[in-house]
Amino acid sequence: MRVLPCGDQALLVETESLEEALGLYRSLRRESPPGVTDLVPAARTVLLRLGPAADPALVERDLRTRDMTAAAHEQGPLVRVPVHYDGEDLREVADLTGLPVREVVRLHTGCEWTVAFGGFAPGFAYLTGGPRELRVPRRAESRTRVPAGAVGLAGEFSGVYPRSSPGGWQLIGRTDLAVWREDRDPPALLRPGARVRFEEVRPS
CATH class of the missing domain: 3.30.1360.40 (Gyrase A; domain 2)
Known part of the structure; x- marks a missing residue:
């Protein structure tokens, strides 16, 4: 070091x-x-x-x-994140990885992610520990607006956009869980060290 x-x-x-x-x-x-x-x-x-x-x-x-x-290898608190897997780039991620869409969802929900660090925007957490099969590049062109709650992939990381902002990650789903609230103490739900499990919300 x-x-x-x-x-x-x-x-x-x-x-x-x-x-x-x-x-x-x-x-x-x-x-x-x-x-x-x-x-x-x-x-x-x-x-x-x-x-x-x-x-x-x-x-x-x-x-x-x-x-x-x-x-x-110390374990932090577990946060469960419900996700609707209907993201704009879900099909693109499937094509990039050579996997069926359902396998992309299965892999994303089938492991325990860890919050490595925060950055980019208040409440944005970089999650690591996912399967190598889901490592995909950022989009060639960033979007000018990504909605709050969008769930994405970029490189070895997954993440949840805490608020509407520009962004270049591959969007695979969305969550209604508020990962950033200024009236909460602390405001960020996903803090370094926390463990995260994504859980699919099935259409009713």
Whole structure:
């Protein structure tokens, strides 16, 4: 790993993989060095925000002695997300993967995803742990408007759009579950470390 100063009150840890970043984040969330006030995970990094009394050298020493593999497999809370699998790109995803549409749905609902990190927009969670068969590229052209609740795929990730916004992910379904509500504490339903199971809503 590489530990880099980030301004006067933060350290940025660069890791070799997403799994290593997740392991470090979970380890730090369980027990942070003195003076660490916030953690921000990403695909290959973890940002540590430091309070005024923190000693960056001591924090870095703590980071380099951590066993991240032990924390990598800790399980967070389970969130069930009901999905109507009628997305605009569902057929395109089936064509890209060479799978029948029903197999795409079966694979998406048949595994447990994990929230790796948030980004792009408040409440947008990057979910990892899905089957390799569902790894598809982003759309060649982004949409100017993706509705709130749209469920998509891009690369190794799945995600739920928390609000209407532009977006380039392959849309395979939609959920009525509010993954972001400003009147909720915390507002984001899908937070790093949480486990996610997508469940198909069958037409009535």
